[in-house]
Amino acid sequence: MLLPGKVADAAALLASGKMALCELIQQLRAAKVINACSNISLTAAPFHNGQLEGIVDLVVEKREGQRAIVDLKFGGLRIREMELRENRALQLAVYGFLLNQMHKAWAAAAFYILTSRRLIAQDNGYFPRARVISPESPPGGQQRCWNDFQKVWRWRRQQLDAGWIEITADGTDPADRPLHAPESVPPLPAWQATEDHAKYNEYDALTGWRPDA
16 A cells, blocks of 8 residues: 555545444444453363364453454455354354353354444344344354354264365255265255355365366
């Protein structure tokens, strides 16, 4: 943004950041938040012979002690709304799990989308001015999301332990597999990968080859 020719882009980004910050402050005031801390390193917690840890963008607290996680996103409003609707906001659930290990209580959670200046959550119990994205199959919440994730994780771990690695690639059909191959639909179908996830596949150049090629 400091390069010649980027002055207009830099000014627009600064103006957008200021407006996003002002709206976020209004959201926190409406929720009667008295304390807000950013970039909080959460204490590592054991998870299936390993450890989980993370750094949460924003943790806020009310006078009564109730906490909430706010994950800041530059964009991607549609994707985050879908995650809340399907109760698959795993990043929030991981943060919630770690905070629960520290404080013995699950915190509320929300996404704040900077470009659209919208705070979205599954309910407005903590943030009264939040845009509510209700779960399709209530009840939602971080704890249920975390429990669902663990069920899917164990299913996938069993496949990996047996030597099976599933690749998400364009043009493939989960039903088109050898008879001895494991089921590719997870125990909770909402957690199944879609073709949209293929863009995150770093090995797509290695897929699509015939066994005799």
